[in-house]
Amino acid sequence: MKAAAFRYHRATSLDDALAVMADDDEEVRALAGGQSLVPLMAMRLSRPEVLVDLNGVDALAGVALDGGHLRIGAMTRQRDVERSPLVAEHLPLLRTAIGHIGHVTIRHRGTIGGSVAHADPAAELPAAVVALGAEMVLASTGGTRVVPAEEFFDSYLVTAVEPGELLVEVRFPLGAVPARHGMAEFTRRAGDFAVAGAIVLADVAADLTVRRARVVPMAVDPAPRRSARAEELLVGRALDDGVIREVAAAVAAGCGPVDDIHGSAAYRRDLVAEMTRRALARLRQGAGE
């Protein structure tokens, strides 16, 4: 299992990286943590001609509070996001979600930007950034643009990132989404990608009335998206077991899972209902995960 030949470029700055990315005669790819790209190259499912290694671009890594946003550089390691006190304070869901990614050794090298740009529909971070209403900051030699998470993911491994562009930052607006979270996912073995999962955010009053809600099922659609029907069913109602069951059923009915080696579509539909139920029960307990 050996990757096809490529030219290696260790970027020294963002401008340097973007200049090489702009070459449209060759297939150029960014190398972040390599935890998805290197296996794909080893299996020759991906054969870039040029690899731009972003690991030396320090300016792309870091977590910072900036007015109404928490800004996380694309090259920030998943493990550093998981351990960031700012993330623990403002975005506890991110910490819960990253805890489900592979193993510590994978998270040491894997980056937030790599996971988001890779856009595996079973991955935790793409679903989490949709739930959190994040904005993706994309840069190219032509300038920068901002794409909301809900418009970023097109389908399986396909995003709004255009050739020549890099994801440079994931920006989370604070206070724009409900604060409490619940998450549940089912995996065959610890650290595997989810067969199905669910992320919920909600503001819940003392009498359990739901004020705002965001529901994102995982691994049951070609790209992560909110379940509008589930959210409608929640808002204005008390989060009791009956409502939770109704919402779980709505998520299952509204998603489009496919058969694969990990499970049939029907099995995934059942599973996503149960994961939604668990995520909401955790949210109600204030447990997150």
Place this chain on the structure above:
Amino acid sequence: MSGETAITVSATVNGRRQTFTCEARETLADALRRRCQVRGVHLGCEHGVCGACTIRFDGVTARSCLMFAPQADGAEIVTVEGLADGDELHPLQEAFSRHHALQCGFCTPGFLMVAQELLAEGGPLTEEVVREAISGNICRCTGYHNIVEAILAVADARSGEAEK
């Protein structure tokens, strides 16, 4: 197609500066084995799922089959060969031997590197914590039980010493 130009890489491997040339597409695992003669880096799956190739890269564990050799330029690398102090085995190596935590030994370097990092973090270790920490490493022989015992034994010995 861009040609296969040789790249010169210079890294510290187990405390010694090593300079070698390689192709860009060579994995760090292959380069360590072939160019640096550290054959304790084992390759099981070559795509990131078994953990046998785990090394310490700039202070933290990493899978060396998921890195290309040129990425190691300037890096500080420790492999299983770097655990022992001369002829004296690392306490984890002693414990693996005493607790029969290996049979064929193919997976052992990866387990030792991950266990070493876990112990260095210094938190309290329970069986559950140890099992979670080694969950990314695959062993086809032992059934894991003795690996968990060996790691817990070292942790217990350490906390015993701390209480003295």
